[in-house]
Amino acid sequence: MLIENGNEQLRLFTETNFQENITEVVEGVWFVLGLGHSNAIFIEGNTGVILIDTLDTLERGQRLLEVIRDKTGKEVKTIIYTHGHPDHRGGAGAFCDSGPEIIAFAPKTPVLERTELLSDIQNKRGGRQFGYSLTDEENISQGIGIREGIVSGEHRAFITPTTVYDRDKVLRTIDGIEIEMLRLPGEAEEETILWLPEKEVLVSGDNFYGCFPNLYAIRGGQYRDIAAWVKSLDIMRAYPAKYLLPGHTAPLIGQEKIKEVIGNFRNAIDEILTKTLEGMNQGKGPDQLAEEIQLSPEYRGLPYLAEHYGCIEWTVRSIYTAYLGWFDGNPTNLHPLPYRQRAKKIMALMGGAKNVLKEAQKACDQKEYQWCLELCDLLFTEEQIKDQACMLKAKALIQLSQYETSANGRHYYLTCAQEQSMFDEGK
Incomplete structure (x- = not known):
């Protein structure tokens, strides 16, 4: 979104939201903010620790390990990836010595065949999107967290999951902690949310974070099914959670607050999808729709829908291409x-x-x-x-x-x- 004071708003959002903070949100459940580009959550079990996501680099994972030992005196025996993005699993190597079970879900919709042939251009565009070549002063913010550690010479340490589920729901009791795991596609096809009924905690992964979501990534990639994302938010909102812990930005505390925020977040996304499809059905092209479509006033001023990461205009264009393809209906453009x-x-x-x-x-x-x-x-x-x-x-x-x-x-x-x-x- 282009506005007169865009940089100032982005800087303020970053300075306000990403200060390092490690909080025990409820007994035995810690929320880690600002230690890495993404968040981490760790839960104390009977004999060990369950870790949800591992931060973005080995070095940050090692710092997290020190924090876990300090808070619990126990080792990590289970790791759960909410999804496969590098910033959520890049620190996994720090936890190898305790031999944890590493749990993940398979993507609901597989990656398109031959996608690997696009690795060079996707890496190039990804580097541009995340500003990897920029200095800290030039960068200001990475949108939904502090800069990834790799820009300062740190290293990824990915570990392959030992348990991979290819179904939508798994119920397990791990080290005395009852956990419901659901595959709910959103920002990723394997996006996994976790419900801890005894703690009244819902872990949202990247299906919710406190700014307008990346419904389309300008680095390129498969269409993120926005209608499916809306359904995932409906399911999340139905849980009687008192604590919602996202993969980026601050937690939401209080059952009514969670229902209000997730409801508005869901409705705003649904509104963009619906307005775009209705406009397409009227014969409007992607340029016209991208110019016209905005959030309704009731959502436009909400801080957790500010366009500090994703962008409404990019979303509209992505929806158009996903549903009708590249052709805008104007015969002039059949053979330009x-x-x-x-x-x-x-x-x-x-x-x-x-x-x-x-x-x-x-x-x-x-x-x-x-x-x-x-x-x-x-x-x-x-x-x-x-x-x-x-x-x-x-x-x-x-x-x-x-x-x-x-x-x-x-x-x-x-x-x-x-x-x-x-x-x-x-x-």
């Missing part, structure tokens, strides 16, 4: 002109490439940064002006990043600005 041919024709109408460059510079000077970017993209077809266009685009990207409330979008602007500058310098 090749990009270079189209760019040259547009620039000819605008008085030639030099005039387009002049207009792009004028747009940047007048703070019309998006228009500057679009003009620069036309100029990339002109070898004699391409280097100047790269530098101007980099400048506009840096300026536009100051308006972005989403950490992901901000990182993408800044990282691509660096790449444009490096291209121009021939590096």
